[in-house]
Structure formats: C-alpha cells, structure tokens
Amino acid sequence: MTEGDKRMHPIRFPEFEIEVIRKRIRRINLHVTPEKVWMSIPYRVSRESAEQFARMHRDWILKQRAQLVRLPAEQGTPVADGMQLRLWGQTLRLYIVHGDGAPGLHKEAEALYLTVPQGAGDAQSQALLHHWFRGELEQALPGVCARWEAVTGRRALGYYIRDMKTRWGSCSLKTGRICINQRLIHEEPACLDYVMAHELTHLYVPNHGPDFWRLMDRFYPNWREIRRKMRK
Ligand SMILES: [Zn+2]
Numbered sequence: 001m002t003e004g005d006k007r008m009h010p011i012r013f014p015e016f017e018i019e020v021i022r023k024r025i026r027r028i029n030l031h032v033t034p035e036k037v038w039m040s041i042p043y044r045v046s047r048e049s050a051e052q053f054a055r056m057h058r059d060w061i062l063k064q065r066a067q068l069v070r071l072p073a074e075q076g077t078p079v080a081d082g083m084q085l086r087l088w089g090q091t092l093r094l095y096i097v098h099g100d101g102a103p104g105l106h107k108e109a110e111a112l113y114l115t116v117p118q119g120a121g122d123a124q125s126q127a128l129l130h131h132w133f134r135g136e137l138e139q140a141l142p143g144v145c146a147r148w149e150a151v152t153g154r155r156a157l158g159y160y161i162r163d164m165k166t167r168w169g170s171c172s173l174k175t176g177r178i179c180i181n182q183r184l185i186h187e188e189p190a191c192l193d194y195v196m197a198h199e200l201t202h203l204y205v206p207n208h209g210p211d212f213w214r215l216m217d218r219f220y221p222n223w224r225e226i227r228r229k230m231r232k
Pocket residue numbers: 198202208
C-alpha cells in the first residue's frame with residue numbers, strides 16, 4: 001500500500017476471494033499468487049465494474065491457481081488432510097494417516113497417503129512430502145536425460161536437482177552440468193522435456209539467438225506451446 005491507496009471490501013467467490021485496492025493507476029491489474037489474489041483498480045472504476053471484471057476472469061484465476069499449486073511449505077500453509085497437490089501435472093488429494101506404519105508416502109490412483117506417527121508435527125509431514133516428490137523426480141531423471149541426449153546428440157557431464165525460484169533449469173558451459181528445478185515434478189512431463197531439450201541445446205549455442213531456436217525447432221518442434229505454458 002502506498003500513499004493514496006484505499007483498501008475496499010474483498011470480492012468473494014466460493015473458491016477464493018480477491019483483495020481490492022483503489023490506486024492512482026490507469027487500468028485494472030489482477031495478480032494471482034499461491035497465497036492470494038488481489039486487484040488494483042483506478043479510482044474512476046466503479047465497484048460494479050470491478051466485480052464484473054472479476055467475474056469475467058474467474059476461470060482464468062482458477063486455472064492460474066491450479067498451476068501454482070506447490071508443496072504446502074512453498075505455499076506457506078501447513079500439511080492438511082484433503083489438500084490438493086500436483087504430481088506431473090496431475091492433481092492428487094492428500095490423505096493423512098496417523099498410525100504405527102512406517103512414515104512415508106504411498107500413491108494410489110489420484111490419492112496420496114501420508115503416514116505419520118501419532119502426534120507428528122507439521123515439519124515432519126513437510127519433510128516427508130518434500131523428500132517423496134524429490135525422489136519421484138530423481139527416479140524419472142535418468143530416463144528423460146537419456147532420451148533427450150539421444151535426440152540432441154549432446155551429453156551433459158552431469159545433472160543435479162535444485163529448488164530455484166526464478167528458473168526452470170540452467171546449464172553451465174564451464175562444467176557441462178545441467179541443473180533442473182525440482183518444482184518440475186509438479187508440472188506436466190512435457191515441461192521437464194522442454195527444459196531438458198533447452199539446456200542440452202545450450203551445449204551447441206550458449207545464447208538464445210536465432211541459431212538456438214532453429215535447433216530447438218528440430219529437437220522439440222512443440223517448444224513454443226510448452227514455453228508459453230511455463231511462462232504463466
Ligand atoms: Zn536458455
């Protein structure tokens with residue numbers, strides 16, 4: 001909030017609510033993060049028009065939020081029974097089982113069962129989830145790497161997984177190693193494919209010039225569509 005801003009009543013939908021702030025701006029801005037949705041509107045826009053704008057964007061907001069679902073710790077929320085998580089773009093419902101069984105996770109169709117000891121705290125649940133999702137990505141990686149090395153005809157000297165806030169992947173020409181964002185485990189598999197093709201292509205062309213995209217056309221003809229999705 002800055003000088004002259006005015007907070008209004010939120011606009012409520014069954015699935016979410018939108019914080020509304022009047023500002024000295026020219027047009028309506030809509031922002032979506034995993035934690036909240038907010039809208040800044042110019043002073044001349046009526047409450048009614050703001051609500052209409054919100055209704056028109058409701059489906060878009062829902063879609064954005066679905067794509068933003070991450071591990072609970074990344075959303076700043078505790079692990080809760082019935083919450084939704086995403087694995088390879090598929091939405092899974094989490095069920096918490098308090099019991100004597102070995103702590104861990106078990107996937108069955110569209111359900112994910114988290115077994116924790118009686119009285120376990122949130123930190124333990126978070127750690128189990130984090131470990132399990134990372135394990136899923138680690139398991140998939142060798143196959144995906146081999147496939148894309150065959151397509152591109154280049155080999156990286158190594159791969160590692162990291163949690164990154166702003167990039168899906170990176171490639172060091174100095175070490176020949178490729179870094180993969182561990183959040184790719186939540187996205188549809190095509191996203192990991194894209195990152196792999198992209199980073200291996202950097203072993204031919206270090207920058208994003210025309211030569212780079214020409215090679216991408218050859219290795220991954222569908223790159224535009226996937227990139228558009230990932231930029232959202
Ligand atoms: Zn790049």
